[in-house]
Amino acid sequence: xxxxxxxxxxxxxxxxxxxxxxxxxxxxxxxxxxxxxxxxxxxxxxxxxxxxxxxxxxxxxxxxxxxxxxxxxxxxxxxxxxxxxxxxxxxxxxxxxxxxxxxxxxxxxxxxxxxxxxxxxxxxxxxxxxxxxxxxxxxxxxxxxxxxxxxxxxxxxxxxxxxxxxxxxxxxxxxxxxxxxxxxxxxxxxxxxxxxxxxxxxxxxxxxxxxxxxxxxxxxxxxxxxx
Amino acid sequence: xxxxxxxxxxxxxxxxxxxxxxxxxxxxxxxxxxxxxxxxxxxxxxxxxxxxxxxxxxxxxxxxxxxxxxxxxxxxxxxxxxxxxxxxxxxxxxxxxxxxxxxx
Numbered sequence: 119x120x121x122x123x124x125x126x127x128x129x130x131x132x133x134x135x136x137x138x139x140x141x142x143x144x145x146x147x148x149x150x151x152x153x154x155x156x157x158x159x160x161x162x163x164x165x166x167x168x169x170x171x172x173x174x175x176x177x178x179x180x181x182x183x184x185x186x187x188x189x190x191x192x193x194x195x196x197x198x199x200x201x202x203x204x205x206x207x208x209x210x211x212x213x214x215x216x217x218x219x220x221x222x223x224x225x226x227x228x229x230x231x232x233x234x235x236x237x238x239x240x241x242x243x244x245x246x247x248x249x250x251x252x253x254x255x256x257x258x259x260x261x262x263x264x265x266x267x268x269x270x271x272x273x274x275x276x277x278x279x280x281x282x283x284x285x286x287x288x289x290x291x292x293x294x295x296x297x298x299x300x301x302x303x304x305x306x307x308x309x310x311x312x313x314x315x316x317x318x319x320x321x322x323x324x325x326x327x328x329x330x331x332x333x334x335x336x337x338x339x340x341x342x343x344x345x
Numbered sequence: 346x347x348x349x350x351x352x353x354x355x356x357x358x359x360x361x362x363x364x365x366x367x368x369x370x371x372x373x374x375x376x377x378x379x380x381x382x383x384x385x386x387x388x389x390x391x392x393x394x395x396x397x398x399x400x401x402x403x404x405x406x407x408x409x410x411x412x413x414x415x416x417x418x419x420x421x422x423x424x425x426x427x428x429x430x431x432x433x434x435x436x437x438x439x440x441x442x443x444x445x446x447x448x449x
Binding site: 131164187216221298307311325 | 348350351352353354355356357358359361362363365366367368369370371372373374376378381384385386387388389390391392393394395396397398399400401402403404413416417420421424425428430431433434437438441442445
């Protein structure tokens, strides 16, 4: 239970941007002629903001099922890389937890778990994972529901949505632990900008792959390891 | 609009998303990765967060907005010095509002 609390504490600042994002999505749902309950339910069925935003827009335009599902999977393909990146920490955990825990693997949860030591005790990893995961989950469900209920009440001229990139910029800075990490981030950022016109999600996955390989290549040429 | 169709699509999208999250966590140590792949995976975090942020900051919806770029730079300097994400978001938003108020 103490570890559950640690997860809640560590993830708390990472939940802040969930609020403006959820309100925007909730409001968009009310402006789209689709089943409101089904659209809100995407929050716990899909549990991925950017992908839900795209899915709601496409459902509203009556796009084909193939187009919608392909778009969602492309936007969410980065999770494959997240799960590969933390898979060694998971290999000793019980199968039930790996199956249930996977459901919560959001960007912010990855940011919380990735820096944890490889030899972390099982009960601590499970506690942090569930504490952080359930906090993000609750924040997201509530924010989207609030957006449906009361609309996007945050004044547009305050640009509050900008806390989302600010948080991820901060997470980027914290995840850079050596020169190779700096090169990985710079390369991925550049590739993502160049690939911004590619179909949603594709540019990002290519950027992550190219950036990660660039970092590893530099490390192989003598930078200190990314502990 | 057909609610049944919407539910089915959302459930399909949810199952696919779950698989993308679960694949390597379920496989665990049944998958062995060559050393270079393992080393690359340690750089997924900085690459992913940079890739998520960069297009939104540098291109934006209406072209590059200089006040957003400057606010991000201020936020990054703060997090580098303090390692504090709350301070990062507060300074970033405060810088953005100040620059918007100054009419840049």
